[in-house]
Every structure is written in structure tokens, then in C-alpha cells.
Amino acid sequence: MGPYATQILGDLGADVIKLESPTGDNMRAVGPMRNPGMGAIYLHLNRNKRSIVLDLKTPEGRQACLDVAKTVDVLLYNVRPQAMARLGLSYEDLANANPKLVYVGAYGFGSNGPYAGKPAYDDLIQGMTAIASLYQQNSGDVPRYAPLTLADRAVGMQVAIAMLAGVIQARASGQGQAIEVPMFEAMAQLVLGDHLGGETFSPAEGSTGYARLLVPYRRPYATANGYVSVLIYNDKHWSRFFEIIGRSDLLQDPRFSTHTARAQHIDEAYCFVSETLATNTSEYWLQAFNAADIPSAPLYCVDDLIADPHLKQVGMLKDLQHPSEGAIRSPAPVGNYSRTPLSIRRNAPRLGEHTEEVLREAGLADTAIDSVTGTRPTDTTDTTDTTDNGKLP
Structure with missing residues (x-):
């Protein structure tokens, strides 16, 4: 610290x-x-x-x-x-x-x-x-x-x-x-800022935990040849995602039709994305998401970051x-x-x-x-060894 x-x-x-x-x-x-x-x-x-x-x-x-x-x-x-x-x-x-x-x-x-x-x-x-x-x-x-x-x-x-x-x-x-x-x-x-959840209220209105952060499918998604990171988050993102995959009908699905509904069914929503992304390559999805302005990125290791x-x-x-x-x-x-x-x-x-x-x-x-x-300088007017003192000019 x-x-x-x-x-x-x-x-x-x-x-x-x-x-x-x-x-x-x-x-x-x-x-x-x-x-x-x-x-x-x-x-x-x-x-x-x-x-x-x-x-x-x-x-x-x-x-x-x-x-x-x-x-x-x-x-x-x-x-x-x-x-x-x-x-x-x-x-x-x-x-x-x-x-x-x-x-x-x-x-x-x-x-x-x-x-x-x-x-x-x-x-x-x-x-x-x-x-x-x-x-x-x-x-x-x-x-x-x-x-x-x-x-x-x-x-x-x-x-x-x-x-x-x-x-x-x-x-x-x-x-x-x-x-x-x-x-x-x-x-x-x-931690509690994210996960106090239902214990925010007194009496409690549900359990602790922010569901979106805890579902098993909140992780980099496997594609046909690797992994990508993507966050399909708001109504605009989901509408464009369904258009990309030719499933605009899912906008009427009560599980996916609103932000609140998706939050209540977040495990199903992320599971659906996971199954869908496995059908094509990382390059395909990154290009499609970029064109649709859906937040996405390749999965990096530290060497990639450098x-x-x-x-x-x-x-x-x-x-x-x-x-x-x-x-x-x-x-x-x-x-x-x-x-x-x-x-x-x-x-x-x-x-x-x-x-x-x-x-x-x-x-x-x-x-x-x-x-x-425990030392005494031999020359009190110049105590710095300028050849090896670790200071920048």
C-alpha cells in the first residue's frame, strides 16, 4: 500500500x-x-x-x-x-x-x-x-x-x-x-458496494450479491478458435446483437426484452451468448461487434498487453x-x-x-x-559521487 x-x-x-x-x-x-x-x-x-x-x-x-x-x-x-x-x-x-x-x-x-x-x-x-x-x-x-x-x-x-x-x-x-x-x-x-444487494434494505429485499457479476457465464466467451471479451449490456447492444445473429424475434422474449428482465434472467442471457459465440471465430465476432458498436475486445495475456x-x-x-x-x-x-x-x-x-x-x-x-x-565525509563541500549517484540529470 x-x-x-x-x-x-x-x-x-x-x-x-x-x-x-x-x-x-x-x-x-x-x-x-x-x-x-x-x-x-x-x-x-x-x-x-x-x-x-x-x-x-x-x-x-x-x-x-x-x-x-x-x-x-x-x-x-x-x-x-x-x-x-x-x-x-x-x-x-x-x-x-x-x-x-x-x-x-x-x-x-x-x-x-x-x-x-x-x-x-x-x-x-x-x-x-x-x-x-x-x-x-x-x-x-x-x-x-x-x-x-x-x-x-x-x-x-x-x-x-x-x-x-x-x-x-x-x-x-x-x-x-x-x-x-x-x-x-x-x-x-x-466489495459491499457491488455485492450488498438485498441487504441494502431493512428488512432485506433479497440476498447479497450482484447477480451479473456472479453467473458462471460472466467470463471470456469461447469462440470456434479462441476467446473474446464482450459486454452486451444495454437495450441498444442487445437489439444489435440479435440483428447480427438473425434473431430479432428475441426482442419480444420476456426474458430479454428489457434491462430489468435480463438482469433477472442474467444466467440465461449469458448462457445464450456463450452458446452463440461458440459457432464462429474470434475474428468474425470482433469485426461484427465493432461494426455494431458493441463493446468487445480480444482476450490478452500479459505479453499481449506489452x-x-x-x-x-x-x-x-x-x-x-x-x-x-x-x-x-x-x-x-x-x-x-x-x-x-x-x-x-x-x-x-x-x-x-x-x-x-x-x-x-x-x-x-x-x-x-x-x-x-556511521561514516564521516572526507569533504563536506561535496558529498555526492556524481559518477554513480542514481540521480537523473
Whole structure:
């Protein structure tokens, strides 16, 4: 959550300082990689950031953290709040150092509930918020997690929004605040927004679940030679689909005649589409649907996504030259801003690459920096090795 939220803000132009322990972010160790500590996912999540290493369990490391916190708008932590309190870095501790600070916690469970303080990871939250069981209900297979870090990234976007909202409020009022964005509650909101169903009403007007999302035939449709994705959704789409297949008479079928009727018979509707599409090729259906302006698309694998001509044209994968990793590619920032164009200004940093730089900006003296880093610069007027410092020009 934390690295993704701050990747978004870094892409938007924020100066993001990534505070790591001496052992570094765990994702550094997840390959593939060319060099130790620089794994592929780490490289994407941590562009546009500076890395500092502090041992927060030492008095010097804690004080350095407080000194840096005096210079920033937001402190985001991605560990349990009890750990922050044990380190002497609670909201009260940080607010004393910087009353305007927005102190944002992204962790598993809200502090007011019985699960407060329990550990949480993406897989656990997907399981607890019914995502795995919804897959089972939809497919008839065993429960499965979505094959991406869905909770981390979905909640990470919520965290980024919370940070921006907190800064807006702090700049308007001159006073910061503590904000928590718990994974469980955030993903429960996401799931229940679709699937609260009849339990929306009191007393209930039916069972939970959004039927269209749960029928077995809501999946890529098999054709005579492959698969296609298609969503025949509104009255116009269904009318044109029936015309394509020469079955305009089905517009009078009480199961298919209205949007409400189709929603009530969605399993039959999708089953009919599935049986129909199996009679011809993917190329035939994609051409026919495109001509009729019915939303459709080929079924991609990840390799197809990389090769997609639209994504190539808009520059979705950026070619970068990393000082230590060489030529790499990274997904581009999302969106087009007419006055403040987005960019990848910094490569993902090596562990602790910017420690001395950031501590100097925070006003620490050489002796204090030495006590934190365990080294003393030989030339205090030039502490940057420009031949291998990981910074873009």
C-alpha cells in the first residue's frame, strides 16, 4: 500500500523520501533482478523517490526521523501503529515536532475494532473481504485470490487520496491531523458496494450479491478458435446483437426484452451468448461487434498487453536508463495534465542512496549525520559521487 500510494504522488510531482531500515524494503529482494536489492517490482514502485536508511531503534535514528519530519507535509507509515508507538514515533511525538504534519497510517484493521493490531497482507484481506469466495461462487472452482496484489493497490489509491486531502486541509487550517486508512475496511467498502444487494434494505429485499457479476457465464466467451471479451449490456447492444445473429424475434422474449428482465434472467442471457459465440471465430465476432458498436475486445495475456498498439502509441512502457541496473522499462504515470505534465524524474534508488543528502536538507550537522550513518565525509563541500549517484540529470 505505502509504496504504491507514494509512487502515485511521486509521479504527480511530490518529493518522496523513502525511509528504510538497514535491511531495506522486502520488495527489493523479489526477482527477477540484475543486482541484489533491486528487484523488478521494487524498481517500478519506487521511482521518483529518494531512499534514506535510519535505524529507528537507536536514539540517533529516531531523532533524525523527527528532524526530517519537521520539513515535510506528510508522514506515511505502512506498519502497525503499535510499532510506531514503541519507536516513540506516535502522532503525538510527530505533531510536537511538526504541528502541520499529516500523519497517515496504512495498515490492516481500524484502531476502533476488535481486529486492531492484527497483522494483515493482501492475501489475508482478499480472503476476509470475500474476494476469494466470490471467485468460487462465480466459477464453481475452489476459492482463489485475484492474481495481482489487488488489496494493496486498491487501498494504496485510497491512501494517496487521503494524503492529498490531509495536505489540503492542513494548508488551509495550519493544523495537521492523524489519518488511518485500514485495508480491511477499505476493501470491505469496495466489495459491499457491488455485492450488498438485498441487504441494502431493512428488512432485506433479497440476498447479497450482484447477480451479473456472479453467473458462471460472466467470463471470456469461447469462440470456434479462441476467446473474446464482450459486454452486451444495454437495450441498444442487445437489439444489435440479435440483428447480427438473425434473431430479432428475441426482442419480444420476456426474458430479454428489457434491462430489468435480463438482469433477472442474467444466467440465461449469458448462457445464450456463450452458446452463440461458440459457432464462429474470434475474428468474425470482433469485426461484427465493432461494426455494431458493441463493446468487445480480444482476450490478452500479459505479453499481449506489452505488445498492444494503443499502449505503445501512448507510451505506457517508458524506456529508462538506470545508473546501476542499465536499460529497464517501467509503466508510465497515468493521465495527461496540460499544465503539470507527469514524468519519471528519478530512478528507483539504491538502499540509503540519499541519506546524507536528505539529512543535510533537514539541517543536521556533519557530526549528527556521522552518528546516524556511521561514516564521516572526507569533504563536506561535496558529498555526492556524481559518477554513480542514481540521480537523473
